[in-house]
Amino acid sequence: MRTKRLSAALSVLLAGALVAGCSSGAEEQTPQExxxxxxxxxxxxxxxxxxxxxxxxxxxxxxxxxxxxxxxxxxxxxxxxxxxxxxxxxxxxxxxxxxxxxxxxxxxxxxxxxxxxxxxxxxxxxxxxxxxxxxxxxxxxxxxGPMMLYYRQDLFAKYGIAVPKTWDEYAAAARTVRAKDKSVYLGGFSTKDPGWFAGLSQQAGGQWWAITGEAWKVGINDEATKKVADFWGGLAKEGAVDTQAPWTPEWNAALNGGKLLTWASAVWGPGVLSSNAPDGKGKWAIAPLPQWSAGESYSGFWxxxxxxxxxxxxxxxxxxxxxxxxxxxxxxxxxxxxxxxxxxxxxxxxKLLTTAPEYFANQPDFWQQATTIAGTARGFTFGPNVNVAYGAYKDAFDKAVQQKSSFADALTSVQDATVADMKKSGFTLAG
Amino acid sequence: MTAIAEKPRTSVAAEKSRPRGVRRGLGLAPTAVLLLGALYCLLPVCWVLAASTKTRGELFTSNAFAPGTGLLDNIADLSAYRDGIFWQWMANTALYAGVGALLSTAVSVLAGYALAKFRFFGRDTIFTVLIGGILVPAVVLAVPQYLLLAKAGLANTYWAVLLPSILHPYSIYLARIYAAAAIPDALLEAGRIDGAGEHRLLRVVALPLMAPGMVTIFLFQFVAIWNNFLLPFIMLADDERFPLTVGLYTLLATGANQPALYNLVITGALLSIIPLIALFLTMQRYWRTDLSGGSVKS
The missing domain is CATH 3.40.190.10 (Periplasmic binding protein-like II)
Structure with missing residues (x-):
């Protein structure tokens, strides 16, 4: 008898919960109408x-x-x-x-x-x-997030280098810095930030994805992106740029302690610098990214x-x-x-941004510069499986950095992984 | 996850029969292993303790285990963040973990007792299914549970987190094992002969004997719900209902424009483990009763 009463009570309870569930759903909709x-x-x-x-x-x-x-x-x-x-x-x-x-x-x-x-x-x-x-x-x-080059003004003067206008000048400056001080790098290549690499590829004119009608075209290893990959691959191989993972305490310490002289980053950089590199306050400045050909002015988004x-x-x-x-x-x-x-x-x-961030008090025209750079940022179409491409980027470039192998090959494997995944998911691919 | 370590009960007889020298030799290695394990578990806690006292500037620049100067500022900042929503998260977590663990313990103990002490049709099947349930990680179930509760109109409510935490196969399994071992059949038989009904037997005989097991299940579930991330992350959209884990995560993943609030997250993590430690210290004494409880001459 008692068990019966218990089960009856339980079923009432459950039914009550269901009714409550339904009625609360109905309540949500009534006022909308x-x-x-x-x-x-x-x-x-x-x-x-x-x-x-x-x-x-x-x-x-x-x-x-x-x-x-x-x-x-x-x-x-x-x-x-x-x-x-x-x-x-x-x-x-x-x-x-x-x-x-x-x-x-x-x-x-x-x-x-x-x-x-x-x-x-x-x-x-x-x-x-x-x-x-x-x-x-x-x-x-x-x-x-238009990209720009953050650099240490004071240390540039100390090592006697000018702000690089082209990527060739950047490479030369990277070697100069290494020759003058073995503990310092001009900048770093990040295998952990596929978005960063995508931004640099945009600057070079890369078009990773494109859509015509229903068909997708994947161009992660197009000529422009290959150029970017080869450039960084060369510098990484000869040890001219830092390849340690960013966003780690060591990286923060390097940024803070003047062991990294530049950071190719986006307009949101001040927030990161002020929290991760507090000692650099008033010492960093921004400039447009180095260009692929002298006289150009392009940027990308990160x-x-x-x-x-x-x-x-x-x-x-x-x-x-x-x-x-x-x-x-x-x-x-x-x-x-x-x-x-x-x-x-x-x-x-x-245009509403006028007062430079506190961290960049040394560069009063910070926002004017940023706005000029923002206008030069090239467009880019992202694809439906960016997460796959980004995952493949981290794997492939990590390996390439460790084994000092070709960055272009790593790029091809990212392209292949992305295409394979899109095919598997049933996207139509052109050509 | 905090692990619940039960003191190994060494039998007195076995200890006596062993020669002295051998016992010492054997004791050293386990002690060393346990010490190493304790170090492994406590080192991160020490780091959290040290890091939570650091200001944003000190966090990445000073020695990892050196104390900083900003603990009170961090706590004040955390309390001020979005009008003190951190304490709302703390209250939510206490509700999810407290109510969830209580309900879960009640269900587990009843089910475990029934499975251990009653013979009925399909008992073994139910138990086998439960064992199978243990093998399915809760993470895998979170999304289906979300789809189900969304259909019932319960997503983004407190129920969305409470209901899935109530049924926990491992706790039922634990309760069954415990009931089988702690409640002698003879005791139940005696009660029945004396004319006690099943409900009275449960209340007066079974539940007191199972108390240490219940505490274990309660603590297990409490810690599991307290630390659960994925289920509330998927279920809840409104940050007024977030538990600590999901809430602190929103401080960490602030989007690219904002620096992650590392120092607040670490301070929040420290504050969030204090209730757990307090709970363990107060509940610990209930475990000792299992030595004296339920002793019948057999």
Missing amino acids: TGPVELTFWTWAPNMDKIAAVWNEAHPDIKVTVSKQAGGDEAAAKFLTAAKAGNAPDLVQAEYQMLPSFVAAEAVADIKADVEGVRGEFSDGIWSLVTLGTDAVYGLPQDS GGSSIAVSAGSKHRKAAAQFLSWLNTDAKAVDLLIKEAAIYPAAKSGQ
Whole structure:
């Protein structure tokens, strides 16, 4: 008797939980149909909730709720899982290299019709990152990472080297530094930062992926990228550049202690330098990346992200409206700079940056220089399996550095791994 | 993961029969191995302890085990981060681990007791399936569980983390083994002859005897949920509901524009292990009862 009563109680409990589950789902939907539109927004930018609060105050009919997420590759995986479960947020922050995988999974919507008005706010290079070279628009650029050369002004003077204008000059300077002081490197080659290498390849004119119609073309080992790989391969082989892994305590110490004289990095570098190399304050400066041919001025992107509208969102128009405001409205972009500490992708936003970062007090025109460089950054189309290509890059180049073997061969193996994975996933490949 | 090490119970008789010299010789090697193991486990803790006292500047520049000067500043910064959300995460973690481990212990003990002491149709099948369940890592289940709970409309709620933690095959297995060993059939028989119903037997005879086992299961589950990362990471979207592990991870993976807040993460990690240590120190004494409890003459 008693066991029966217990099981009856249990089944009531379970049924109750199910009903509660269903009813809470229904509650979520009712206000969306009648009252103001509710949008959820996944982002890892700091203080985005404060910026959304400004929007909410001015737009009582569209309420944006920010859920702060962790950034990185896992954020992309989490969004794709949520999209699969039909549980995706309306708006999602997507790193540029992750956006194509969202598009391939049909997790984000084409918002071209809703954002055409703000096209002029962005440079062509940045815009190509959200169109993937197609006619559609899969998001609005939020922040960008144009690459530049960070260098130690004081130590350049000490070793008697000039800021390299071309990569040839860079190589010569690297050898000079090694000849003068065995404990110091001009710069390093990173096997851990495929995004960094992708940025340098963009500068050289590399086109790793391209899409025509439905067919993808993979060009990771194209001529331009090969040139970049061979250049660094040569320097690494003769020991002219540092090949230790960055982002380690040893690397931080080298950066901090003046053992690394340059760092080819992106516009977000000041944040890293100020936390990882605090002793270098006032000693670093920026210059454009060395060029492949004298007289050129090109750069690439390393990092940066866009905001996309998920395909499952019931309020695409409202979401696009918020997006346009967030990334192009003068007040919103100003908040993005001040609260979220980003380097805005919008051209008008870049002009709002006037006071150089504290760390770069020695270079008062820091932002003016950065903006000039940002305008020279070349575009790039990322493919749907960047994570595979990046993983292969780390493996292949790690091995190449250890065995002092050819970087061009390593590049070919990255290309092969990427193509093989795309074939396996059922993408159509051209030629 | 903190490992629960039970003191090996050496039998008195065996010790007496061994000649003295031999015992010493054998004792040295295990002690050395254990000391090495303790060093291996404690060294990272020492590092966290030292690193959490360092300011951002000191963290990567000073000696790894030298104390710094910024502990109080770090704690203040961490408490100020996003209006003190760290303490919200701490409360969430305590809720997930406390309630989850309690429910899980209750389910495991009931199931284990039934599997050990009752004969019913399909008992062995159920047990075999459970053993199979132990072999499936929880990590593999996280995504299917997410899809399931999303369908039930429970994703991104406290239930999303609590429900999957309740059923834990290994704890049931442990409870069954413990019940089989700690509750003599004779005791249950005697109770039945005296006219006690099954519920009363469970309450008065079985549960007190299983208490040390319950503490073990509770602690196991508490630590497992406290340290769990993937399940809450997938289940929860709203950072007001994050546990410490996922919350601290958002400080680490801040995106490229922001420096990772290493010093806050390390201080947060230190603060997050303090409740675990306190719990272990207070619960430790319950383990001792298993020597005296349940002794019947057989």
